[in-house]
Amino acid sequence: MADDLGYGDLGVYGQAEILTPNLDRLAAEGMRFTHFYAGSTVCAPSRAVLMTGKHVGHNDIRGNRELQPVGQQPLPAANVTIGEVLQPAGYATGLVGKWGLGSVGTEGHPNRQGFDRFFGYLDQRHAHNYYTEFLYRDEQQVTLPGNRMPEPKREDGAGHAIEKATYSPDRFTEEALGFIDAHQKQPFFLYLALTIPHANNEAGTEGMEVPDYGIYADRDWPAPQKGLAAMITRMDTDIGRILERLKTLGIDERTLVVFTSDNGPHAEGGNDPDFFDSNGPLRGVKRALYEGGIRVPMIARWPGRIAAGAVSDHVGYHGDFITTFAALIDRPAPDSLDSVSLLPTLIGRGEQVQHPFLYWAFYEQGSRQAVRAGTWKAIREPMFSGPVALYDLASDPGETTDRAGEYPEEVNRLAALMDEAHVAHPLWDGE
Numbered sequence: 001m002a003d004d005l006g007y008g009d010l011g012v013y014g015q016a017e018i019l020t021p022n023l024d025r026l027a028a029e030g031m032r033f034t035h036f037y038a039g040s041t042v043c044a045p046s047r048a049v050l051m052t053g054k055h056v057g058h059n060d061i062r063g064n065r066e067l068q069p070v071g072q073q074p075l076p077a078a079n080v081t082i083g084e085v086l087q088p089a090g091y092a093t094g095l096v097g098k099w100g101l102g103s104v105g106t107e108g109h110p111n112r113q114g115f116d117r118f119f120g121y122l123d124q125r126h127a128h129n130y131y132t133e134f135l136y137r138d139e140q141q142v143t144l145p146g147n148r149m150p151e152p153k154r155e156d157g158a159g160h161a162i163e164k165a166t167y168s169p170d171r172f173t174e175e176a177l178g179f180i181d182a183h184q185k186q187p188f189f190l191y192l193a194l195t196i197p198h199a200n201n202e203a204g205t206e207g208m209e210v211p212d213y214g215i216y217a218d219r220d221w222p223a224p225q226k227g228l229a230a231m232i233t234r235m236d237t238d239i240g241r242i243l244e245r246l247k248t249l250g251i252d253e254r255t256l257v258v259f260t261s262d263n264g265p266h267a268e269g270g271n272d273p274d275f276f277d278s279n280g281p282l283r284g285v286k287r288a289l290y291e292g293g294i295r296v297p298m299i300a301r302w303p304g305r306i307a308a309g310a311v312s313d314h315v316g317y318h319g320d321f322i323t324t325f326a327a328l329i330d331r332p333a334p335d336s337l338d339s340v341s342l343l344p345t346l347i348g349r350g351e352q353v354q355h356p357f358l359y360w361a362f363y364e365q366g367s368r369q370a371v372r373a374g375t376w377k378a379i380r381e382p383m384f385s386g387p388v389a390l391y392d393l394a395s396d397p398g399e400t401t402d403r404a405g406e407y408p409e410e411v412n413r414l415a416a417l418m419d420e421a422h423v424a425h426p427l428w429d430g431e
Contacts, residue, residue, distance in 0.1 A: 001193050001262055002197070003043065003198040003262055004197055004199075004262070004264070005261035006261070006285070007279055007297060008276070008277050009232060009278050009297070010023050010027075012028075012032060013280060013297055014280050017276050018232050020236040022236045022237065023239060023297075026259060027299045029303065030257075030302065030310070031299070031307065031345075033297075033298035033316065034311060034313050035316075036295065036296060036298035037295055037372075038262055038264070038295075038317065039262075039317060039318040039360075041294050041360065042286065042287060043064060043100055043198075043262055043263065044073075044124055046262040046263050046318060047061075047099070047262060048075055048101055049319045050082075050321055051081040051322070052079045052080065053319045056360060056361045057361060057422045057423055060425065061075055062363060063364065064124065072123055074101065074102030074107055075102050076108070077112065080114075081114040082189070082191070082322045085333070086114070086187075086329065087114055087116070092179075093189045094118070095117070096119050096192050097120045097192055097194050097195060098194070098195050100121075103122045103123055104136070110122075117179065120172065120175075120193070121195070126158050128201050128202055129157060129159055129160070129161065130200055131147045131165075132147060132157050133148065133157065135171070144165075144168065145166055146165020147163060148161060149161055150162050158202055160202050164209075169194060169235065172192065173242070177245050180246065196231045196232065198266065199268040199269025199270075199271060201269065206269070206270065207269020207271070208270060210227050214230045214233060215230075221275070224272070225272065229276070253303045258298070260299075262296075264278075264288070264292045264295070265286060281397055282399075283399045291377070294370075305346075305347045314345045314352060315355060316340075317358055320340055320342050321342075322334070322337065327341040327343050340354075341353070357372060357373040358371065359417070368386075369381075369383045371414050372393070375393045376390065376393070376414060378391075380415065389404055390407060390411050391403065
């Protein structure tokens with residue numbers, strides 16, 4: 001899973017400038033989804049939706065903000081994650097990269113949420129720092145050589161390094177390859193939660209941190225755009241290494257590979273999402289509930305099981321992964337989820353269940369809610385009480401024309417779905 005990668009940032013989704021040959025090949029050899037959604041428009045809740053199969057109206061993690069006195073809110077132990085579904089079935093479970101759902105000593109730590117092994121960032125603000133002095137292996141800090149932060153140093157590890165030698169995404173690739181090597185003879189689940197192309201927000205306009213601009217060094221582009229392009233192509237190269245390792249080990253045809261992003265493109269670290277048309281034909285970016293903030297790339301490849309070159313317009317979202325993976329291993333999914341199996345679409349097993357609607361909520365910037373039901377999409381700002389805008393995604397995927405005045409019955413129906421989807425939570429709704 002990429003971090004803040006837009007719907008239009010890959011060649012196979014229409015990107016014209018940034019080269020992504022390995023991900024384009026992944027789509028050519030598998031299935032590309034055109035109406036797939038993130039769990040949220042920002043990091044932590046999107047990851048919580050992916051892990052638990054509960055949309056943000058039911059989820060315990062509904063935003064990025066820190067909650068005192070616990071700091072970044074940990075995912076409560078009562079949740080059942082994808083890892084906790086797969087572990088009892090004999091799967092080795094590993095997480096490499098960005099977690100953002102619980103720190104050391106909390107019930108949300110990945111080792112307490114279904115992962116045998118963890119390497120990476122626990123805190124999402126720490127994850128901004130590509131040249132951090134340390135990462136975590138399980139619950140222990142691991143030093144990254146050659147990186148140095150200015151004094152005084154922040155306890156959470158965030159900031160902008162003044163000496164840069166070890167680039168954390170490079171370490172993530174090595175850890176991922178090592179995990180695959182170690183578990184090649186048994187069932188395994190690897191959640192590779194990359195931080196590319198998120199900005200280092202603490203670095204200001206220099207936030208697109210990358211060791212070099214690579215093939216884009218001589219382009220007549222602003223430095224942040226060279227950085228974004230170099231980050232994405234570097235990620236693509238690393239994914240190519242992982243795909244090649246699966247082939248070398250002879251497990252390529254027995255491995256399902258899924259690629260997606262946690263939300264839409266960002267406008268941080270000096271990046272201009274319009275420069276490369278990162279949201280493609282869609283409106284909005286990260287933190288918006290327009291399509292550009294929540295519709296994301298989704299590619300699935302499984303040679304011999306998923307048809308090569310397939311394109312699906314099925315409307316799904318991150319919350320569907322837990323039920324899909326449970327179905328794959330013939331295990332029941334947890335109860336009371338907002339999740340359906342994608343197997344009928346992926347491999348033609350059974351009849352594809354459709355979501356009656358998908359729901360999102362965002363608690364910052366005055367708050368907003370959105371729901372998609374069929375081709376209709378409604379957005380209400382502020383949450384619960386504001387006016388409802390209505391869009392027909394079939395004829396207007398860019399959400400340019402509000403149809404609320406023409407279809408009041410649809411406005412009322414979708415507003416009622418928003419009310420139905422929201423379950424009050426004391427930490428988020430003050431109730």
